[in-house]
Amino acid sequence: MPPADAAFATFERKWLEANPEQGTVAVFLAPDERRRASAFGSLVHELEQTTFGVREPQVAAVKLNWWRQELDSAAAGVARHPIARELFDDERVRSIDETYWSNLINGTLAQLDGEVASTLDDSISTLAAFYRPVASLEAALAAEESAPSDASARLWISAHLLLSAAQPGHDRAIPLDLLARHGLSRPALAEPSPARSALLRDYLGLVEDEIDSALAQAPRASLGRRVRARLDRELAAKARAAADPSALLARHPGPRRWRSLWLSWREARRMAVGEAARLPGRSE
Numbered sequence: 273m274p275p276a277d278a279a280f281a282t283f284e285r286k287w288l289e290a291n292p293e294q295g296t297v298a299v300f301l302a303p304d305e306r307r308r309a310s311a312f313g314s315l316v317h318e319l320e321q322t323t324f325g326v327r328e329p330q331v332a333a334v335k336l337n338w339w340r341q342e343l344d345s346a347a348a349g350v351a352r353h354p355i356a357r358e359l360f361d362d363e364r365v366r367s368i369d370e371t372y373w374s375n376l377i378n379g380t381l382a383q384l385d386g387e388v389a390s391t392l393d394d395s396i397s398t399l400a401a402f403y404r405p406v407a408s409l410e411a412a413l414a415a416e417e418s419a420p421s422d423a424s425a426r427l428w429i430s431a432h433l434l435l436s437a438a439q440p441g442h443d444r445a446i447p448l449d450l451l452a453r454h455g456l457s458r459p460a461l462a463e464p465s466p467a468r469s470a471l472l473r474d475y476l477g478l479v480e481d482e483i484d485s486a487l488a489q490a491p492r493a494s495l496g497r498r499v500r501a502r503l504d505r506e507l508a509a510k511a512r513a514a515a516d517p518s519a520l521l522a523r524h525p526g527p528r529r530w531r532s533l534w535l536s537w538r539e540a541r542r543m544a545v546g547e548a549a550r551l552p553g554r555s556e
Contacts (some may be wrong), residue, residue, distance in 0.1 A: 276403075276411075277354050277357045277358050277361075279354035280311070280314070280354040280355060280357070280358040282311055282312050282354070283314045283317075283318065283355050286314070286317060286318075287310070287313050287317040289315040290317055290531070291313065291317070291496075291499055291500065291536075292495075292527065292529075293315060293499055293503055293526075293527050293532040293536070294309070294310075294496050295532075296494055296499075296529060296532040296533045297309075297496045297499050297532070297536045298310070299533070299536065300495060300536050300537065300540040301495065304362070304364075305414070305539070307358070307362065308359075308362055308364065308365065308413050309367075309413075309494070309496055310358075311355060311358040311359035312409065312410065312413055313358060313427050313496070314355050314358075315355050315359060316406055317355075318339075318355065319336070319339065319376070319377075319380050320403075320432075322335045322336055322339075322380070323336065323380045323383050323384070323402065324383065324432075324436075329384040329386060332384055333381060333384060336340075336357050336377055336380045336381055336497045337377070337379060337381075337441075339380075340373075340374070340377040342356050343356065343373040343374075343376070343377065344370070344374075345369075345384060346359070346360040347360070347366070347370045347440060348374060349366075354438065358395070360466075363411065364415070364428045368409070368412050368413075372405065372408060372412060373409075375408070376402075376405040376406065376409060378401075378405075378469045379401045379402035379403070379404070379405045379406070380400040380402050382398070382402065383398065383399070383401070383402055383493055387503050388442075388444050388447070388448060388450070388458075389447045389490060390447060390448045390449055391447050391448075391449050392433075392447050392475075392478050392482075394447065395433065395445075395447055396426070396429055396433075396482070398422050398430045399432060399433075400422075400426075400429065401424055403425040403428040403429050403432070404421060404425040405423065406428055407421040407424035407425035407427075407428060408495075410424065410493075410494050410497070411424065413496060419461070420524070423486050423489035423490035423493070424490045424493040424494070424497060425485075425498040426482060426486035426489075426490070426520045427483070427487070427490060427493055427497045427500070427501045428497065428503065429484045430479055430481070430482045430483045430504060431500055431501070431504050433445065433479050433482070434476075434479055434507065434508055434521075435480075436506050437472065437475060437476065437511075437517075437518075437521055438518075438521035438522055438524070446458070446461065446471065446475060448469055450469075450474060450475055451471070453471075453474070454467050454468075454470060454471040454474070455467065456468065456471055464516055464519070465516050465519065468518065469516055469517055469518070471516070472517040472518055473517060476508045476509075476511055476512045476517060477508075477512060478510075479504075479508050480488070480505055480509060481496075482502060483505045483508070484505070486501065487501055487502075487505075491542075491543075492543070495536065495539055495540055497541060498539045499532065499539050500542075502535045502539070503527045503531070503535065505533065507521070507524060507527075510524075511524075
């Protein structure tokens, strides 16, 4: 289904370039679902780019507060940005309580404090301030308010943790306890070494465990989120088996289309069977 606003297509392309598997996921969505998923995914991508990609916290804060005003205006019926126009053109989106959007921006601003996490659990807790509102909105968009948003949020968080490990120097992704365990300083992460590879294998193993746990606890997370989690787990396992995990993550071309298609079909079928089992007259 083509976007209602042609200007939106530019932002949709940016989202799909960063999340190519969502192009195949869309094949298994109804037109209205596809349009909501694309608009919401594009919004989250823009917020992530500002929150985690802009180095100056003050600049990021200005941009994020602009998004707060835009989402407030869109919820009141006056959308200006192409993403907001596309998103709020949907009746279900317009019915969502305004506090959801406020919580989303509050969560982005909570990421700008600049502190490096002591443990992976600390990282997850900090990121949850943003990704829990994301998961709650995603559930509301799918009329799945009863879905376990905490577990769904952990799927979003795991994707962020894996992506962060692929960044040059790994920036702030690696928690302090792992650095201490492997006797490395943060600057040392910029150079290949057996110690860096061992540290990354430990880190990626923790991310794999987190994905496995969240997948088990979020059977009704969105199709796009579950497919991305499956692909993330495969990538983490492949990187752990590589001689240099960092190099593999940095040069990985992304999922092959056929692999994304297969996982999308399998997850869509699983979700359809689960939905049928919840219908009246069916056993749980």
